[in-house]
Amino acid sequence: MAQEEQSTRSIYTDLDDSTDEEINKWERTFRLWRETLKEHWGMLTDELSVKLSMLTVAGFMLIAIFAPFIATHQPLQRQFQGDAGIIQDKWAEPSLLGGDTEYLLGTTAEGFDIFSQLVYGTRAALLVGLIAAFFTAGIGTLVGLVAGYYGGKVDDALMRIVDFLYGMPLLPTVIVLVAVLGPDLWNIILALIILQWRSTARVIRSQSLSLRERPFVKAAEVAGAGDWHIISRHLAPNVLPMTFLYGSFGIAWAILAEAGISFIGLGDPNTVSWGTMLQASRAYSALSFGAWWWFVPPGICIGLLVISGFLIGRGYEEITNPKIQ
Amino acid sequence: MSGNEVLLEVDDLKKHFKVNQGWIASLVESFGRGEPDYVHAVDGVSFELREGETLGLAGESGCGKTTTGMSLVKLHDPTAGDIVYDDTRLSEASDAEIKQFRQNAQMIFQDPFESLNPRMTVYDTVAEPLRIHDIRNETARVQRALEFAELLPAEHYFDQYPHELSGGQRQRVAIARALVLDPDFIVADEPVSMLDVSLRAGVLSLLDRMTDEFGLSVVYISHDLSLLRHMCDRLAIMYMGKIVEKGPTDQIIENPQHPYTQALINAVPVPDPAVGRERVELQGEVGDVIDIPTGCRFKNRCSEYIGDVCDQVVPPLEAKTDFEQDVACHLYDSAEGYDPYQEMTGSPSAAETGDEPESTPADD
Numbered sequence: 001m002a003q004e005e006q007s008t009r010s011i012y013t014d015l016d017d018s019t020d021e022e023i024n025k026w027e028r029t030f031r032l033w034r035e036t037l038k039e040h041w042g043m044l045t046d047e048l049s050v051k052l053s054m055l056t057v058a059g060f061m062l063i064a065i066f067a068p069f070i071a072t073h074q075p076l077q078r079q080f081q082g083d084a085g086i087i088q089d090k091w092a093e094p095s096l097l098g099g100d101t102e103y104l105l106g107t108t109a110e111g112f113d114i115f116s117q118l119v120y121g122t123r124a125a126l127l128v129g130l131i132a133a134f135f136t137a138g139i140g141t142l143v144g145l146v147a148g149y150y151g152g153k154v155d156d157a158l159m160r161i162v163d164f165l166y167g168m169p170l171l172p173t174v175i176v177l178v179a180v181l182g183p184d185l186w187n188i189i190l191a192l193i194i195l196q197w198r199s200t201a202r203v204i205r206s207q208s209l210s211l212r213e214r215p216f217v218k219a220a221e222v223a224g225a226g227d228w229h230i231i232s233r234h235l236a237p238n239v240l241p242m243t244f245l246y247g248s249f250g251i252a253w254a255i256l257a258e259a260g261i262s263f264i265g266l267g268d269p270n271t272v273s274w275g276t277m278l279q280a281s282r283a284y285s286a287l288s289f290g291a292w293w294w295f296v297p298p299g300i301c302i303g304l305l306v307i308s309g310f311l312i313g314r315g316y317e318e319i320t321n322p323k324i325q
Numbered sequence: 326m327s328g329n330e331v332l333l334e335v336d337d338l339k340k341h342f343k344v345n346q347g348w349i350a351s352l353v354e355s356f357g358r359g360e361p362d363y364v365h366a367v368d369g370v371s372f373e374l375r376e377g378e379t380l381g382l383a384g385e386s387g388c389g390k391t392t393t394g395m396s397l398v399k400l401h402d403p404t405a406g407d408i409v410y411d412d413t414r415l416s417e418a419s420d421a422e423i424k425q426f427r428q429n430a431q432m433i434f435q436d437p438f439e440s441l442n443p444r445m446t447v448y449d450t451v452a453e454p455l456r457i458h459d460i461r462n463e464t465a466r467v468q469r470a471l472e473f474a475e476l477l478p479a480e481h482y483f484d485q486y487p488h489e490l491s492g493g494q495r496q497r498v499a500i501a502r503a504l505v506l507d508p509d510f511i512v513a514d515e516p517v518s519m520l521d522v523s524l525r526a527g528v529l530s531l532l533d534r535m536t537d538e539f540g541l542s543v544v545y546i547s548h549d550l551s552l553l554r555h556m557c558d559r560l561a562i563m564y565m566g567k568i569v570e571k572g573p574t575d576q577i578i579e580n581p582q583h584p585y586t587q588a589l590i591n592a593v594p595v596p597d598p599a600v601g602r603e604r605v606e607l608q609g610e611v612g613d614v615i616d617i618p619t620g621c622r623f624k625n626r627c628s629e630y631i632g633d634v635c636d637q638v639v640p641p642l643e644a645k646t647d648f649e650q651d652v653a654c655h656l657y658d659s660a661e662g663y664d665p666y667q668e669m670t671g672s673p674s675a676a677e678t679g680d681e682p683e684s685t686p687a688d689d
């Protein structure tokens with residue numbers, strides 16, 4: 001082929017540019033994404049601990065979605081004895097342990113069904129965990145990318161904000177926010193997001209800083225790529241694993257934080273969460289009544305979900321670690 | 326290839342980097358530590374690149390080859406001086422002209438393991454410049470480029486990721502990416518130095534074909550003179566950010582005039598296990614690129630040192646009476662009648678015409 005082209009001084013001159021045959025871009029992009037995801041998923045689920053964690057999270061998700069069908073009672077409806085319903089059914093023993101009641105895990109000092117509270121508490125936990133993690137990872141990644149790519153004054157300004165947020169301690173900030181905005185689950189989520197994106201932003205920024213100096217970014221620049229093109233095509237895909245990592249850690253962290261906030265009594269009184277259950281059991285001294293079934297189940301649930309989140313994150317970390325090529 | 330028209334003219338190009346551009350340092354600096362220091366990476370370089378010509382840039386590590394190359398494709402904005410492409414001064418070019426320039430100037434980088442985005446397929450990597458410039462017939466062009474780079478069958482490589490390829494294959498992808506826009510010139514920065522020795526010949530012959538079949542102009546950066554001798558029509562030897570000798574390849578290799586070029590040619594490349602490539606080692610230390618010494622930059626390593634004139638007057642790169650190439654050294658008589666000794670008696674260090682006075686004497 002060399003001979004015929006020698007005279008033209010280009011290997012493209014004979015291309016007919018009036019027709020524009022191209023492989024279907026969207027289809028191809030979609031297929032490549034699917035392959036990448038499949039590959040990552042395969043690597044993730046290779047590890048037994050990650051697989052178990054995923055099953056745990058999936059189980060909790062199902063419980064959260066089908067809570068109304070699983071729960072035997074309304075979580076915030078007081079239960080009464082007999083058909084007449086005069087005496088509140090407090091401190092009922094769990095039927096699971098052979099108690100002569102209709103309550104799987106007994107009732108609380110307020111006459112709420114513990115099992116149903118536990119089931120609905122899953123909703124609150126996942127809501128807080130997923131939403132807070134999504135936004136912290138999202139905001140953190142965006143800020144980190146912009147700060148790392150543009151550097152200079154933009155970077156300085158954004159990192160000053162991050163430094164400022166690092167100076168804000170969790171509980172006092174939440175107390176202030178809840179005091180101002182009201183003790184609502186959404187306000188707690190908001191507070192967690194505000195406090196949590198900082199760490200993602202820092203990590204993503206330092207990654208972007210080094211990525212933007214890599215020759216493949218230089219090559220895109222030489223080809224004439226604009227800022228947004230480079231950020232979205234070259235930086236973002238390479239920091240995305242880190243985003244997922246921080247996202248999954250974020251889920252665990254947010255659930256733990258919400259439980260802690262609720263436990264000290266700053267929770268949303270109109271929402272059942274595992275944290276508010278713990279708080280109520282402490283307020284009514286469940287321990288001294290020997291009613292351990294009130295506080296042990298939510299404790300176990302928190303532990304399971306948080307540990308699962310961390311294990312998934314850890315598993316993903318192994319994928320994110322730069323491959324020895 | 327003998328197009329004679331000048332494609333690119335580099336006019337007294339300078340690129341200085343602020344020392345410690347890291348954020349910690351800039352923080353320290355913001356607390357008032359006075360004037361920042363500058364690395365004089367490229368410090369007044371002029372040359373022409375003609376159509377179809379291959380120009381070699383050689384010199385020791387750190388002499389500013391890569392910085393010059395990157396400035397040529399506008400990866401750096403020059404500190405001073407200018408580049409003229411197609412009668413346009415790049416410093417004054419409009420957006421459209423810059424876009425036009427971007428289509429015609431490409432670069433091949435040293436490290437094929439770093440120059441491809443690990444999360445982009447071969448197809449997307451090579452197609453990217455076409456998408457940026459909205460060029461039609463993407464698939465056909467990508468295929469042509471890959472075929473030219475001898476990645477056959479091209480379709481087989483479309484969906485591969487860099488980690489599935491060998492170093493040689495990656496460098497071929499990088500070459501395909503550089504060629505897909507059908508550019509006028511390419512800067513190839515040590516394109517084979519990171520490759521396994523067994524793969525070099527293949528990539529080199531590809532680069533050779535590239536100049537032949539595309540009629541491309543190439544700036545070929547390397548520390549390996551034997552390689553440049555094989556690839557280049559003309560050579561420019563750099564030392565501490567300046568060109569010390571420039572001319573036809575054969576002239577320079579067979580009849581080097583500048584003491585530095587002579588030392589470079591006599592030096593045997595030694596393998597450097599730390600970098601995984603060979604490097605040239607000469608006697609003595611390269612001078613300070615921050616506090617530039619007065620006079621000739623090579624003076625404290627030069628075996629031909631001829632006294633105060635070397636110490637005080639910067640030798641300009643100029644035509645000499647006795648040979649074809651341009652040399653920046655006081656040993657030879659200027660063809661234009663320039664007399665460095667005149668500069669000594671007069672004001673001490675107004676060496677080059679129009680050049681700012683050199684900075685304070687170095688501590689050597």
Ligand SMILES: Nc1ncnc2c1ncn2[C@@H]1O[C@H](COP(=O)(O)OP(=O)(O)OP(=O)(O)O)[C@@H](O)[C@H]1O
Pocket residue numbers: 342343346364365366384385386387388389390391392393548614
């Ligand atoms: N972005 C930068 N910021 C600060 N200093 C730089 C930068 N790029 C290069 N330098 C400095 O400029 C000088 C010239 O570097 P350059 O990379 O151009 O040399 P080189 O001739 O390509 O060397 P090598 O053979 O090692 O590749 C060096 O002292 C280097 O440390």
Ligand code: SF4
Pocket residue numbers: 583584585621622623624625627628629630631635640653654655656
């Ligand atoms: S000018 Fe003097 S010091 Fe410099 S290379 Fe020539 S002889 Fe050596």
Ligand SMILES: [Mg+2]
Pocket residue numbers: 390391392514
């Ligand atoms: Mg270099």
